[in-house]
Amino acid sequence: MKRVVIAGVSGAIGGALATRLIERDPQLRVIGLCRDPGRASQALQASDRCDVLAWEAGDSESPTAVAEALELTLARDEGIDTFIYAAGVLHGPDMFPEKRLEDLDTDHMARAFAVNATGFALLVRALLPWLRHRRFKQIVAISAKVGSITDNGFGGWYAYRSSKAALNMLVRNLSIELSRRCKPVACVSIHPGTTESALSEPFQQSLARLKVHTADETAANLLDVLDALSEGDNGRFLSWDGSELPW
Numbered sequence: 512m513k514r515v516v517i518a519g520v521s522g523a524i525g526g527a528l529a530t531r532l533i534e535r536d537p538q539l540r541v542i543g544l545c546r547d548p549g550r551a552s553q554a555l556q557a558s559d560r561c562d563v564l565a566w567e568a569g570d571s572e573s574p575t576a577v578a579e580a581l582e583l584t585l586a587r588d589e590g591i592d593t594f595i596y597a598a599g600v601l602h603g604p605d606m607f608p609e610k611r612l613e614d615l616d617t618d619h620m621a622r623a624f625a626v627n628a629t630g631f632a633l634l635v636r637a638l639l640p641w642l643r644h645r646r647f648k649q650i651v652a653i654s655a656k657v658g659s660i661t662d663n664g665f666g667g668w669y670a671y672r673s674s675k676a677a678l679n680m681l682v683r684n685l686s687i688e689l690s691r692r693c694k695p696v697a698c699v700s701i702h703p704g705t706t707e708s709a710l711s712e713p714f715q716q717s718l719a720r721l722k723v724h725t726a727d728e729t730a731a732n733l734l735d736v737l738d739a740l741s742e743g744d745n746g747r748f749l750s751w752d753g754s755e756l757p758w
Contacts, residue, residue: 519598686746
């Protein structure tokens with residue numbers, strides 16, 4: 512049985528990925544992570560092939576608690592085949608993308624980095640004992656095209672852009688270390704495309720000019736990319752259609 516861990520499973524993309532994976536493969540088990548397991552979809556909560564564990568991206572101790580919970584249900588030698596980091600924050604009740612320097616806020620920057628970048632690396636560290644098997648495994652960070660330094664021609668969105676660029680650097684770093692410690696592996700960043708979600712909801716007027724996917728369409732696109740991944744893709748930054756993006 513394949514085992515997939517998805518962080519951010521209560522979100523639009525994470526939830527859609529988990530649902531599609533369970534529907535298409537009867538020999539697959541999902542371990543979902545989110546702040547409040549009660550916010551995961553009813554279908555995932557009811558599935559006998561999905562376990563939802565509490566995890567808080569901004570809490571540095573939370574990954575340790577996840578590992579301790581896994582120890583009770585999943586032997587390390589059984590391993591994890593895929594880890595997908597689908598957690599992310601762009602805005603909140605008192606947090607909105609910055610348009611100019613005067614909008615910068617220390618707490619908002621720290622929150623963006625904790626959720627969009629640091630949480631990913633800390634979870635990989637916690638899951639490392641389950642990634643040392645000899646089967647091919649995938650480490651996937653759902654990133655964003657706006658995290659590309661080369662592609663940035665508009666500025667703004669300081670916290671989100673910077674934290675996604677940091678996430679991309681973490682992917683590159685991990686792709687080097689994990690290729691020595693967890694071979695064979697493909698550790699990649701993937702831009703999911705613009706998706707209908709709580710993250711994009713405040714920007715509906717701007718989105719009218721863009722190609723927007725439903726969460727289910729995004730999940731299908733991302734799984735097509737994952738299905739095509741090989742060890743040779745380790746360390747790449749890919750778009751939802753499989754094309755390569757500049758760092």
